[in-house]
Amino acid sequence: MATIYLVRHGQASFGKENYDQLSPQGWEQGKILGRWLVNKVAPAAVFGGDLRRHRETVEAITTGFGADLPDMQVMDGLNEFDHLEVVERLRPEWADKQVMARDLASVPKPARAFQQVFEQAMARWLSGQHDQEYTETWEGFRQRVTTALDQVIALADGNDAIVSTSGGPIAVIAQHLLELSDRKALDMNNVIANTSVSRILYSGPRRSLAVFNNYSHLEAEDPALVTFR
Known part of the structure; x- marks a missing residue:
């Protein structure tokens, strides 16, 4: 089975005039994740929303990875609400x-x-x-994100891929795969850490959430790097 690695963006600039950019800590989180991914994944494709924090997270991951990753393919459906x-x-x-x-x-x-x-x-x-x-209504958001997941899997074509997105889409995808209530989706969204990795295994029509919200790469480096906003 192939794997989709869902990555929440690094810490953004909360409270600043432009929230949609990584903070210095967000850049560091992305680089650490890139180092952690070495020898674990050789993605055939990289996807992300059109937000700056999504793109900068891929740039930070690439720096830590130490090798070129495929160019990020932009999908509006992966944007945060x-x-x-x-x-x-x-x-x-x-x-x-x-x-x-x-x-x-x-x-x-x-x-x-x-x-x-x-x-x-x-x-x-x-x-x-x-x-x-x-x-955008909540139901409209859910439909947008699940459609984007279908598109990612179709374009990945049986290969591993990295997706740089936000907490909301990750929570919705987990909700969809686990058939959870809206309330549970909200609870999940509240605990997704910056640069955490959730893994979806897929083969043909089969899709399973194998890992949710793993941020052990940050804890191993420095627990103080773990952030949720």
Whole structure:
């Protein structure tokens, strides 16, 4: 059976003006993953969304891998959902990033406060009760991602491939393969680490989730490198 290696992008620049780029730690995470993949995989193809953090993660992996990888084939279906829109539908005032920063700075644990709001916003989106307010519905997102998975497997054509994507698509793919509830998908999304690897085994129509959210490469190097945002 062949393997699809689903990689969540390295740590992005949370709280910065441009979130969609790797932080210095994100670059280091990608390089470590590249070193870890040496002698474990010789991918025939590399895929990713069209987000900068997806492309930069592949660049970091390639640096650590120490050899050329196939050029990344871009698939819009592998993009993350618009997390800013999801949060702002629950907290419209946070469309002003200065207001969001002020609100988070006013509490003892800003990261935890944001996570709580994010989870509430996600639950609202998943409910389907406010679909008219979102550019992309939860069901639309799920269909987009599972279609992209079909396309990746068709193009990989029985060979191993690396996919650079985000936590949301990885959670949806796991949900699809394991036939989990939407709530379970949300729970899975919350624990996917940056540059973690999930593995899908496939042969013809058969597909199995063999590994989920493995970040042992980071723990072996330095546990402080493990991040979830």
